[in-house]
Amino acid sequence: MIDFHTWTTPNGRKVAIMLEETGLKYTVHTIHIGQGEQHDLEFLKLSPNNKIPAIRDNETGIQMMESGAILMYLAEKTGQFMPTDERARWATIEWLMFQMGGVGPFMGQVHHFTKYNSGVSEYSEERYLNEAKRLYRVMDKRLADNEWLNGHSYSIADIAVWPWAARHDWQTIDLNDFPNVARWYVAMCERPAVQKGWNIPPTDQKIPMPT
Numbered sequence: 001m002i003d004f005h006t007w008t009t010p011n012g013r014k015v016a017i018m019l020e021e022t023g024l025k026y027t028v029h030t031i032h033i034g035q036g037e038q039h040d041l042e043f044l045k046l047s048p049n050n051k052i053p054a055i056r057d058n059e060t061g062i063q064m065m066e067s068g069a070i071l072m073y074l075a076e077k078t079g080q081f082m083p084t085d086e087r088a089r090w091a092t093i094e095w096l097m098f099q100m101g102g103v104g105p106f107m108g109q110v111h112h113f114t115k116y117n118s119g120v121s122e123y124s125e126e127r128y129l130n131e132a133k134r135l136y137r138v139m140d141k142r143l144a145d146n147e148w149l150n151g152h153s154y155s156i157a158d159i160a161v162w163p164w165a166a167r168h169d170w171q172t173i174d175l176n177d178f179p180n181v182a183r184w185y186v187a188m189c190e191r192p193a194v195q196k197g198w199n200i201p202p203t204d205q206k207i208p209m210p211t
């Protein structure tokens with residue numbers, strides 16, 4: 001059984017989707033980040049960086065923060081969503097790192113400035129939205145020739161990126177401008193584990209669909 005500490009955000013949803021996809025048994029512990037619960041001392045023991053998601057695997061005693069590391073751990077534990085072929089495995093890690101170093105941090109800033117603090121800093125809104133658009137172009141090119149980001153099969157790289165693309169409405173991004181991303185996005189929306197993972201913890205938010 002895995003203890004899963006999370007909230008209704010893209011980084012939390014990556015792990016929720018992975019847990020649903022793998023069929024692992026888990027218990028959800030909500031950390032309401034808007035109410036500062038990420039700073040509770042008990043949570044800090046699990047996540048020294050004060051951020052969700054974090055897990056404790058009661059089978060191995062391993063506990064961990066950082067969503068990318070957690071996805072790799074769960075992939076290794078279950079032998080799922082990380083190809084064993086050497087090239088495909090490294091391509092998966094490559095695109096997972098693209099998410100961790102680019103998509104997450106920069107799109108997170110778009111949410112901060114464009115969605116929540118619009119009008120505070122025109123420079124920041126423009127800078128981060130331009131970078132987000134550039135990242136969507138990179139993905140669109142990749143997905144023009146590949147069904148999945150690693151060029152091989154559905155993997156933790158797709159699971160890591162999708163929850164960020166699922167905020168395209170917050171980012172003022174029209175997915176129709178990125179038709180290959182839109183095709184990939186809709187294919188993922190059809191997966192039951194993605195739909196379930198979106199709703200962990202339960203939320204009244206709906207998965208935004210391209211119009």
Ligand SMILES: N[C@@H](CCC(=O)N[C@@H](CS)C(=O)NCC(=O)O)C(=O)O
Nearest residue numbers: 009010011033051052053066067068
């Ligand atoms: N690199 C971390 C980022 C985690 C992260 O930014 N989590 C956000 C929610 S999506 C959070 O807990 N924010 C609370 C805070 O910053 O106080 C990961 O991928 O796990």
